[in-house]
Amino acid sequence: MGFKQMKTNLTFTYLSLLLSIEKNRAIQRMEQINTIVNWSRIDHLVITHYPVGKSATGNDAYPPLILLKCLLVQQWFKIDSDPELETQLNDPISFKKFLGLSFDDPAPDHSTFSRFRKRLSKDTMRLINSDLLVQFAAKGLTINEGIAIDARLVQSASHPISTEKLKEERQKRQTTEGTLHKKGRPRAFSRDLESDWTVKNEKPHYGLKEHASVDTRYGFVLATEITPESHNDSPYLPLCVADSCHTKEPIKKVYADKGYCGEPNRGFLALNKIADGIMRKATKGTELTEYEIERNKTISKVRYVVEQYFGLSHLHNNAFRARFPRLINNAMDVLFRQMACNLRRGIRVVPT
Numbered sequence: 001m002g003f004k005q006m007k008t009n010l011t012f013t014y015l016s017l018l019l020s021i022e023k024n025r026a027i028q029r030m031e032q033i034n035t036i037v038n039w040s041r042i043d044h045l046v047i048t049h050y051p052v053g054k055s056a057t058g059n060d061a062y063p064p065l066i067l068l069k070c071l072l073v074q075q076w077f078k079i080d081s082d083p084e085l086e087t088q089l090n091d092p093i094s095f096k097k098f099l100g101l102s103f104d105d106p107a108p109d110h111s112t113f114s115r116f117r118k119r120l121s122k123d124t125m126r127l128i129n130s131d132l133l134v135q136f137a138a139k140g141l142t143i144n145e146g147i148a149i150d151a152r153l154v155q156s157a158s159h160p161i162s163t164e165k166l167k168e169e170r171q172k173r174q175t176t177e178g179t180l181h182k183k184g185r186p187r188a189f190s191r192d193l194e195s196d197w198t199v200k201n202e203k204p205h206y207g208l209k210e211h212a213s214v215d216t217r218y219g220f221v222l223a224t225e226i227t228p229e230s231h232n233d234s235p236y237l238p239l240c241v242a243d244s245c246h247t248k249e250p251i252k253k254v255y256a257d258k259g260y261c262g263e264p265n266r267g268f269l270a271l272n273k274i275a276d277g278i279m280r281k282a283t284k285g286t287e288l289t290e291y292e293i294e295r296n297k298t299i300s301k302v303r304y305v306v307e308q309y310f311g312l313s314h315l316h317n318n319a320f321r322a323r324f325p326r327l328i329n330n331a332m333d334v335l336f337r338q339m340a341c342n343l344r345r346g347i348r349v350v351p352t
Contacts, residue, residue: 070099080323146277149240156322166193195229220346237254
């Protein structure tokens with residue numbers, strides 16, 4: 001088995017639509033993305049770590065780079081499901097031009113996207129995101145002098161259940177019976193049992209939590225991680241800092257809100273010679289000084305970029321709610337969203 005050979009010849013349909021294609025804004029944006037990204041490097045990373053297409057038997061598979069681009073289109077155009085993605089890809093000329101599909105080529109079946117997402121590991125997707133940022137840096141951008149870190153709550157893909165019921169379902173899932181339907185077949189779908197409960201602003205919330213770091217100069221998303229909702233924000237600061245190191249340039253300053261204030265994080269920054277931009281909070285019996293209040297205001301004017309990322313992805317990608325009932329699938333989804341956001345940002349700031 002190898003990879004399908006995609007047609008590159010110009011069809012009569014393409015020639016007849018050439019004028020309208022040139023005026024299509026979606027095509028123009030995706031063409032701009034093609035000018036700032038070396039897709040051959042991304043293709044090499046995917047193929048190197050992709051376990052399909054290397055057998056001598058079986059039907060030819062879709063080239064993984066095309067499937068990667070399909071999932072980016074899903075993020076950019078707010079397409080909620082894989083079946084709907086298949087439908088959409090069979091319609092607009094802008095998508096097919098970006099993907100390199102001929103107009104008379106059908107889009108991959110929706111199940112192909114699901115299998116691709118499962119076969120592509122988190123480590124590979126992180127390598128791809130890192131290489132993209134390295135490419136941007138090679139074009140003259142300094143992307144990690146300052147980083148802003150924060151976390152947000154994400155609703156579970158399943159309806160909430162009580163803590164007692166959640167514990168019971170988790171125990172059941174660990175048994176053979178818990179992984180099978182009544183007729184003995186493996187469960188194709190299951191509810192989310194990796195989410196949990198937390199309380200924010202005196203309101204209970206059931207779901208997951210996304211931790212992210214964002215470049216304070218250009219707004220690139222440098223790192224993102226998803227965890228059960230009850231996990232505290234503060235311990236993830238060192239992880240976000242480490243995952244934000246994509247180039248040889250050192251991180252000079254880290255900005256974060258009061259939730260990250262504490263000796264462990266301040267000590268971590270001092271040990272690594274990174275300037276402390278964590279906002280201070282009052283403690284019992286100790287009020288903030290005027291200097292600390294003004295310092296917090298100054299930091300707020302910089303760290304807003306991570307909240308801006310949360311707000312834009314909430315608006316354009318429905319990021320306020322998990323798409324899948326499994327943590328690993330949602331982790332892949334946020335990594336694709338990271339890449340989609342950075343490409344969309346790149347066409348504004350990367351010199352061409």
